[in-house]
Amino acid sequence: MEARCSICVILVCVLAKSISQSEPRCKPDRNEEFEIIPKNDCTGWYLCVWGRPKEMPNCPKGSVFSRSAHVCVPINSIFDDCPKGMGIITTTKSPLTVEQQCSQDRTAIIPHPTECQLYYNCSVNYTYVPRYFEQHLVECTYPKLFSTDTLKCEDFDTVNCGNRREAKSGCDYHALQCPSSHCMPCYVRFPSCEMKQDGINPHPEKLWSPFYIVCKNERFMSEERCPADDEGHTQLFSPETKLCTRLDFISQEHGGLMKNCTGKVDGANADDFGRCDRYAECQNGKFVNIVKCPSGLVFDTAERKCVLGKDACAPCGSKQGCRK
Secondary structure, eight states: OHHHHHHHHHHHHHHHHHHHHHSOOOOGGGTTSOEEEEOTTSSOEEEEETTEEEEOOOOOTTEEEOTTTOSEEETTSTTOOOOSSOOOOOSOOOOOOHHHHHHHOTTOEEEOSSBTTEEEETTOOOSSOOTTOOTTEEEOOTTOEEETTTTEEEOGGGOOOTTSBOOOSGGGSGGGSOSSSSSOOHHHHSOOOTTOOSEEEEOTTSTTSSEEEEEETTEEEEEEEOOOOTTSOOEEEETTTTEEEEGGGSOGGGTOOOOOOTTOOSEEEEOTTOOTTEEEEEETTEEEEEEEOOTTEEEETTTTEEEEGGGSOTTTOOOSSOOO
């Protein structure tokens, strides 16, 4: 009987030990808080909810769960703090702060754990820390990103951000935020190209102006200006056609010189702005085209065609006896 009891006690102890090793215990004094407990093998983590552990999805391939940062990080990166041996689950390991790492190596380059365009350079010591920054924090120039492979800022299309957030808009970069009230807003200087096609697009803050933007892979590349037309006049960028367009083909409500053909007869009609060297063609109350008269001729509103100035009625010609 005593032998059987001893065996039972041993089995209970082994079972209890195996259970304790396979599933973590949440702290009893934190029932009303969320507690994160990393897995022993660093493949993922448990979330304690009301004192009970809930297994969360594993980290993506090529990454492990950082006990200090509490996020999935690239394997063998500087934030990979997974212990080499398989021990008892613990949440008491204190991570090294950036200052502590820099005190150990004043030349260290440390990737930011969550932002792909940021990194820490221990050799950088600010006398006055810039706004939106912290000591040793450095940012790549837009749109470059920080590579954990080369430990340098590289072209965005060559960098694998892993679990770090990949900023696409210039206004997600700290250095491009306005440092004071007297500053042109970032979204004007660096308009977002997210969800826009590659190539030329309307400037969202300068619609129907001479300006447009160039995008690549949802990044803002540059702001460009439409060239002058063959007469040396300004052209506007049309959001409708995505082309630089002569003022003659831009409606007046958008700052252009297009003829308003509402209520006009079909065919040739005088220019709305008194330009005598051209006329507008209307059809069914809609503008069709602008036509320039041959050199030396003007548009006669009576004949509705281009004639010599002496044969045209006012205001474009000097012909006498015209109906007013």
